[in-house]
Amino acid sequence: MNWSVITQNLPLFFTGVRMTLTISFLALLVSIPIGVIAGLFRVSRFRLLRVVSAVYVEFFRGVPLLVLLIWIFFVLGRFLRLGPYWSAILGLGVFSGAFVAEIVRSGIQSVPRGQMEAARASGMTYLQAMTYVILPQAVRKVLPPMASQFIILVKDSSLVSVISIVDLSMVAKNLVATTFRSVEIWTFVAVLYFCITYGLSQLIAFCERKFHMDH
Amino acid sequence: MNSTMPPTVSQPMVSIRNVRKKFGDLEVLKNVSIEVPKSQVFGFIGPSGAGKSTIVRTVNALEGIDGGEIWVGGVSVHGPSTDLNRLRANIGFVSQSFNLYPHLKVLENVALAPIKVKRQPPSQAREYAASILKTLGLEDKMDAFPTRLSGGQQQRVAIARALAMEPRLMIFDEPTSALDPELIKEVLDAIRGLLATGITMLLVTHEMNFAREICDSIVFMAEGEILETGAPEQFFSHPQTQRARDFLSAILNR
Numbered sequence: 001m002n003w004s005v006i007t008q009n010l011p012l013f014f015t016g017v018r019m020t021l022t023i024s025f026l027a028l029l030v031s032i033p034i035g036v037i038a039g040l041f042r043v044s045r046f047r048l049l050r051v052v053s054a055v056y057v058e059f060f061r062g063v064p065l066l067v068l069l070i071w072i073f074f075v076l077g078r079f080l081r082l083g084p085y086w087s088a089i090l091g092l093g094v095f096s097g098a099f100v101a102e103i104v105r106s107g108i109q110s111v112p113r114g115q116m117e118a119a120r121a122s123g124m125t126y127l128q129a130m131t132y133v134i135l136p137q138a139v140r141k142v143l144p145p146m147a148s149q150f151i152i153l154v155k156d157s158s159l160v161s162v163i164s165i166v167d168l169s170m171v172a173k174n175l176v177a178t179t180f181r182s183v184e185i186w187t188f189v190a191v192l193y194f195c196i197t198y199g200l201s202q203l204i205a206f207c208e209r210k211f212h213m214d215h
Numbered sequence: 216m217n218s219t220m221p222p223t224v225s226q227p228m229v230s231i232r233n234v235r236k237k238f239g240d241l242e243v244l245k246n247v248s249i250e251v252p253k254s255q256v257f258g259f260i261g262p263s264g265a266g267k268s269t270i271v272r273t274v275n276a277l278e279g280i281d282g283g284e285i286w287v288g289g290v291s292v293h294g295p296s297t298d299l300n301r302l303r304a305n306i307g308f309v310s311q312s313f314n315l316y317p318h319l320k321v322l323e324n325v326a327l328a329p330i331k332v333k334r335q336p337p338s339q340a341r342e343y344a345a346s347i348l349k350t351l352g353l354e355d356k357m358d359a360f361p362t363r364l365s366g367g368q369q370q371r372v373a374i375a376r377a378l379a380m381e382p383r384l385m386i387f388d389e390p391t392s393a394l395d396p397e398l399i400k401e402v403l404d405a406i407r408g409l410l411a412t413g414i415t416m417l418l419v420t421h422e423m424n425f426a427r428e429i430c431d432s433i434v435f436m437a438e439g440e441i442l443e444t445g446a447p448e449q450f451f452s453h454p455q456t457q458r459a460r461d462f463l464s465a466i467l468n469r
């Protein structure tokens with residue numbers, strides 16, 4: 001074992017980490033609004049909205065991320081002049097959004113029916129009841145599955161190297177190709193991914209505790 | 216009396232006319248009609264599955280209807296252009312399962328609808344909410360979360376939450392059915408306390424003594440039909456139908 005390959009290339013690894021974090025974070029920012037809206041559509045009274053949401057969720061859950069990224073980059077990305085960077089963010093975002101939508105839906109449906117009924121009976125509109133009664137309760141229920149989903153998102157982001165994004169795993173691949181120190185490099189990269197996801201889960205655990213303290 | 220006084224039109228508070236309702240193939244309400252004058256308390260009693268919940272829930276449109284019409288305070292509840300939210304803001308609804316908002320403290324539970332629906336200034340809404348909670352003996356629970364309260368306290372908060380909207384009609388659907396026996400009295404006392412305000416009430420209940428005491432009329436239902444209506448004394452002492460006699464003897468000999 002020779003760990004000097006790591007110490008000598010630390011800056012390179014950190015550019016990789018930065019790219020992984022940036023892409024994951026921006027994809028997260030895409031997936032949350034999409035997921036919340038799709039989740040709300042899924043429980044809507046309007047059939048059309050339910051259908052639109054169901055099609056979205058089923059489609060993106062059913063297509064492998066690798067295939068999706070390549071398709072977005074080569075087909076949609078070319079058409080919309082997106083480039084690899086925005087193709088990666090869009091691909092990861094809409095992919096993850098489908099899972100977020102399911103989490104949001106199950107969170108909303110976990111709130112007892114009587115809550116919506118009590119709110120509507122007091123004269124609130126559907127939107128008011130959602131905003132002040134249902135969603136605040138759903139948020140508490142969705143935090144743990146949401147945390148898992150974001151950790152999956154960070155790990156899934158390692159696939160963006162197929163569309164030539166130089167993220168952490170791409171840095172590793174390139175370094176291995178020139179130095180042949182695959183054991184050291186992949187071990188270190190695994191540790192880095194773990195640090196990122198562990199940090200993320202700690203952050204979310206902190207948010208959860210904060211929510212429960214407010215309770 | 217001054218002869219120039221305008222004639223008082225005594226419009227009923229609730230008017231249910233030939234209402235029919237189906238759940239799938241099951242006819243839950245078969246041509247139900249009831250007139251509830253202002254300030255009267257109507258008790259709905261009858262065996263489980265009679266349609267008592269369904270009929271009172273059609274009055275604030277928590278359930279739709281398949282025929283007939285319902286008027287509340289001169290508004291057609293199921294009319295095509297009815298502003299349901301506005302109508303419901305004037306109708307208090309208390310069900311068996313209190314359905315308090317678990318993420319909000321007691322005071323906020325009570326003040327939420329006045330703030331959001333009636334757009335009252337929050338401080339004013341909270342002040343009024345606190346005064347109602349006080350009348351119901353809950354002044355030391357205002358900062359508690361609902362899950363910390365006993366069932367009886369939760370149900371009184373639910374009553375306070377409904378009253379905070381200053382409704383003209385209160386609907387109670389078995390308000391004490393989910394309560395342990397020793398907690399029933401405090402909720403019945405809270406309802407009894409409303410009599411003095413002259414608010415119109417629809418009360419579905421299995422508490423026969425209470426119904427007999429506070430109701431102006433009893434509506435006896437079975438299998439989606441009204442079999443008897445009348446003054447409590449008459450109904451409880453001289454039920455007209457065999458169905459009512461069977462029901463009363465079963466429930467009184469429990």
Ligand SMILES: Nc1ncnc2c1ncn2[C@@H]1O[C@H](COP(=O)(O)OP(=O)(O)O)[C@@H](O)[C@H]1O
Nearest residue numbers: 238241243261262263264265266267268269270
């Ligand atoms: N949402 C529903 N869907 C299908 N059937 C229902 C529903 N609500 C009530 N029912 C049926 O309608 C009948 C009357 O119910 P309900 O009004 O709750 O009776 P009660 O309150 O007198 O016990 C029952 O047979 C019940 O099973």
Ligand SMILES: [Mg+2]
Nearest residue numbers: 267268269389
């Ligand atoms: Mg019932």
